[in-house]
Amino acid sequence: MKLQYQLNAAFTTLLLVIMTVTGYVIYSLILDLLIQDEQRQLKQKGEILVDVLNERYGTRQDIQQYSDFLQDQDLQLFLYDRNQNAVFYSTMSSRVTAGFFQANNFEDTSEMLWEYGNDKYVTSRIVVYPEATGLELILLTPMNDLQVVQQNFIFRLFIVFLIGAAAAVLLSYFLTNKLVTPLSQLKQQLKKIEKRQFDEVERIQATGEIKEVEQSIFEMSEELQRYMKSQQTFFQNASHELKTPLMTIQGYAEGIRDKIFDEKDEEKGLEVMVTEVNRLKAIINEMILLAKLDSEPDVYDPKKIDASELINQVIDRTMPLVNEKEILIKQDVDDDITLFADEEKLLRALLNLTFNAIRHAKSQVGIHVYKKNRAVIITVEDDGEGIADNLIPHIFHRFVKGKNGETGLGLAIARAIVEQSGGEINVGESGLGGAKFEVIFHL
Incomplete structure (x- = not known):
């Protein structure tokens, strides 16, 4: 499966999971909120009725005369006598009243949901004053009415979720396409590299990590x-x-x-x-x-090297050629400089640089070792004709020889040794007039 389809599938799956969990939570919460709101409304209605009862009728006999008024309110309610644990009056039939009384504990004031048959009812209890009468007004509302409201709300919420999901999927497709397109273009460029069509490799437009x-x-x-x-x-x-x-x-x-x-x-x-x-x-x-x-990196055996002793070895081994060409070789080594490299290999690299300088020098060669900006720098320079500008970029390549060069491998070997030892080597123009090779080891 292509990456774009994988990303779209992952995003869509995540979106469905989030929407399902959110819908379930909202579905549960909305019913609780509807029950609480219905209880609040029932309580308000009940308090109004109780106020009327308290104002106009003060005795149980008076309240019996008020049954017609309660019946006209089109409410499902009980007048419950706490003292006798009996229903004093109900707007429902005696059979329904008896069924409620058998299925529910009227004495339990903490129970807010009652059952009758297969249905549930939301209740609200209001004490009829004075409390000495022992009467409570209990109002009921079927849960079916609330569930209808709940389902209507969830249906509308589902429509909103559906539209939002469609918009999110389209946006996901657009964004993943924007993300994957540069990767597809990179694949094409890699194919060109695989076929060694380097001149046909093109830059692509991208951002971030892809860039x-x-x-x-x-x-x-x-x-x-x-x-x-x-x-x-x-x-x-x-x-x-x-x-x-x-x-x-x-x-x-x-x-x-x-x-x-x-x-x-x-x-x-x-x-x-x-x-x-x-x-x-x-x-x-x-x-x-x-x-x-x-x-073969294991041919290197790095250890601590005293720079002064290393340069002395270079001077000793190049002395016959120095005497033969009758030139002057100068050394300037700062005190207490230590290197960490393969002594034999590094000596070979410095000898290659020094022999190269001696062959091209007119009268003198200089070797300088010093510290600068947390780095040890070794320079080998001469007063010869220097290196041609067109040759400098390729001077460390194999079989590239300047004037009076021998095999064309000495500088390539020097570079390989220096780089394997963790350093870098550069070439430039010397203050003496010839070439200057600079070896840098960062501390």
Whole structure:
């Protein structure tokens, strides 16, 4: 069943339950109210009659003479003698009077509903003054009359409920349709994403949580599109990076096999082959490492690291290349800075950034570690030519190389390590004139 029908069915069921309970409560209350109102009216009539009796007739014999007057009132009533527990006078026949007297306790003043046959009667009792007479005027009204009023009221109430329910169901259909329509449109957009038709994905109009879901789906679509494009670029670059050394190796191997090189060229060819094999090995090792960093979180073993000791290790391992290029490397590490990360992996990431800076530097490289706004920031910068503006958005992608780059995987590995360690890495322009890489770990 569609969501819209489910919502309409749930709302209609809830509405019916509420209306049923409300109708039952009103049905019960209205009868009680009618009984109370009828008793009030009977009491008013009875008090008027008692006042007339008290004014004109003072003795029991006088009251007997007033029977014609009571008979003319078209009321169902008894004059009850409490002293003798007997009906002194009634406007009803003697048979009916005897039936009432047998079926009900006239002495019980708390009983407001009497029975006769299959019918019930509402009663009201008024004492005839003076009380010494021991007489009470008891007036009755059949419950059937009240039930007719009750049923008429409930029928009209049912008509009102019916009209209100119809209006509520129509409003429910309108609102659920307004709610479900964006979901149906989202389903269509998800189908496009499933078929990889990213360029055809459209934004939809929605509000509230559905708008947030729509925004997330749109962002997911863009991210998937970027990811698939990056994967295509990755495979293209990977095939190119692997094919070039393989072609070189194949060329020299076939030349040596076919004896087309002299002894000197053959020895040179073997050296080139060894160099290309080492290059292939380095590329493959870095690809394997990058795959592990992306897919195996358990390869990380985070622990507390002293930032000063970590930078000293970076300086020690890059010193041979620094001396070879005759450049100056400076470090500035604030005191008492501790990181929580995998020391070996983070060292690898910083070495990749530092080696990259050394290769592009003209005369100096700077490493700075400091705290700012509850974050530890590590910067590696150089005074080289910097990074081209069109290359900056893709610099951390795999096999993206700048000038003098090697495998094109070093910065991708650095980013994977930093992000897996809970940090972020950015690139920008250095105050020294070259590139500046910034690694941020939030405390």
